[in-house]
Amino acid sequence: MRALLTVVGGLGVLGAVLWLTASPAGAVAPSAEAGADLAARWCAACHVVSPSGAGTDAAPSFAAIANQRSPNEIRNFLAKPHARPMRGFSLSTREIEDVTAYIASLQQKAEVK
Numbered sequence: 001m002r003a004l005l006t007v008v009g010g011l012g013v014l015g016a017v018l019w020l021t022a023s024p025a026g027a028v029a030p031s032a033e034a035g036a037d038l039a040a041r042w043c044a045a046c047h048v049v050s051p052s053g054a055g056t057d058a059a060p061s062f063a064a065i066a067n068q069r070s071p072n073e074i075r076n077f078l079a080k081p082h083a084r085p086m087r088g089f090s091l092s093t094r095e096i097e098d099v100t101a102y103i104a105s106l107q108q109k110a111e112v113k
Contacts, residue, residue: 028094035102038095051106066107075100 036050039062044055049062065074078096081089091099 030097030101032098032101032105035095035098035100038091038099039102042089043099062103063106063108066103066105071100071104074103 039047039049040054043049043062046056046059047062047065048055048057051063055061060068069077075096078091078099
């Protein structure tokens with residue numbers, strides 16, 4: 001009986017491990033906060049990345065991008081190699097999701113009357 005319990009317990013642990021590792025990459029919600037941190041480090045040299053105006057205006061502000069592009073368009077843009085001056089700029093899937101979430105959070109909602 002003890003051997004049977006050990007086998008059943010081991011199968012339960014194995015099942016949990018397989019379930020956790022089989023979860024899709026998008027199972028963890030994107031973090032706008034993490035995206036803001038990435039933007040401050042990597043993007044502020046060219047873009048105004050925050051509502052407070054942090055960054056430069058050599059490229060469109062993140063608020064302008066948020067109001068002109070859908071999250072899907074932003075995500076697709078960030079996933080592709082870029083021309084100058086963003087040549088060699090590469091983000092992981094998780095970073096793309098986080099930066100996309102941050103940019104989308106800057107979208108100005110139309111006033112409801």
